[in-house]
Structures are given as C-alpha cells and as structure tokens.
Amino acid sequence: MTGRDNELWLQSWRDHRTDFHQQSPNQLLTRFWPSLELVPESRVFVPLCGKSLDMIWLAKQGHDVIGVELSPIAVRAFFRENRLLPTRRQLGKFTLWQHDRISILCGDYFSLTLEDLGRIDTVYDRAALTALPEDIRKHYVSHLRKIVPVTATVFLLTTEDADETDTDSQAFGVSEEVTALYADDFEVHLSHVESIFEVDPETPNQPAERTEYKVYRLAAKTGSE
C-alpha cells in the first residue's frame, strides 16, 4: 500500500502549508526523552519526519537518527536550513540523504522494509501517527511492527481534543485510540499530560477549548511477535 494522502502532502510542501513545523525542538521531547535512559549510541527512527528540528536535537544527544519523509522539498529544506551538506544516493525505492549522524530516506513510509531501516532502538513519533487519516492509522502501526525490531520502544507525542463537558478522570488518561492501536502488542505508559485552553485560530470568537498534550512510552510486551 501507499499513503492515501501522499499527493496532498506533496502539494502542501509545494504551497508552503507547513504550520505543523516547530521553530525549535519540541519541549515535551527535550523534557521527557531523558527518562528513557537510552545510551547515546541508540539508533532512533523518526517516521514522517518533515524537516523537524527534533532530529537535530536527537543527534546532539549522540543518537544516530534515521527519518523517513515523502517530500523532497522538506528533506532539501531540512539540510539547507540547518547548513548541512548531505550526500545523496538511491536506495531501492528511496533516496537516502545523509550527513554525519542524520539520515533521511525520502519516499513513502508504507514502502519501507526492515532492511531499509536496519537496527532501530527507539521510535520518535510526533505528528506522524496523528497526521494520517484515522482509518489508515492501524496500517501505520502494523507496518511499524514489521519494520522495527520487536525490542524497540516508541516515544509517542499526541495532541488530543478534550470534551469540555467530560469531567471524568479518564479524559486525562490513555486515549481509547492509543489503546486500540497499541495495547495488544505494547505496554502503554502515559508519562505526562498537559492540559491547555486554546482558541482555534479558525474560529476566534468561539470559547477556548481544552487540548491535551500527552507523552506516551510504549514498550513491546515480552513474547509478542
């Protein structure tokens, strides 16, 4: 299979519609990543990486970082904006861009194989799972299971809309979607929840809505294949 929205993503990079891009490393990453207690040599996979500065931060921690990104515009911008001069070569269906500790495979995530990625210790997912249409997310997770070793942990950041009328403490817990997608194969640990009231810029006259930023750590259940 291929990503269903590939053409839309390619077009949004051509049109500079990249509001998801953050101008500095993600604060939940820098705050909670150390709790994983990884050795610096750990190899980190960043699916749907865009031109995220989080890759620069991860490489500065000593990690080898490998991202996958559909848009060559994003990959070129990542290296140019960070003043890095990458090498470039064809690797099967992908173009591999590489500079020092950072590699980006330019192509479709759903075409990646275990061999393309090599050893992976940890997956860093910010706005990757959640960038995909809901019905594709289970394919994203089952594909992830195929292309990273069973021992790899997943550090997952999500942004979840909270229902204002819902005072149930469950609202602050592991979301039903994360449970449905991951709990069969992973121990799901919710490390942190940040609840923020935000006005939607598209409806500035509406009351602020609560958004929850969550940090999950997922470790493969022992014995799961």
Ligand SMILES: C[S@@+](CC[C@H](N)C(=O)[O-])C[C@H]1O[C@@H](n2cnc3c(N)ncnc32)[C@H](O)[C@@H]1O
């Ligand atoms: C919401 S953005 C998040 C980017 C990055 N994780 C960040 O935090 O800035 C999603 C990215 O995934 C890329 N993308 C979407 N579908 C893809 C696919 N099937 N394979 C590879 N990249 C894909 C898009 O081009 C876009 O750059």
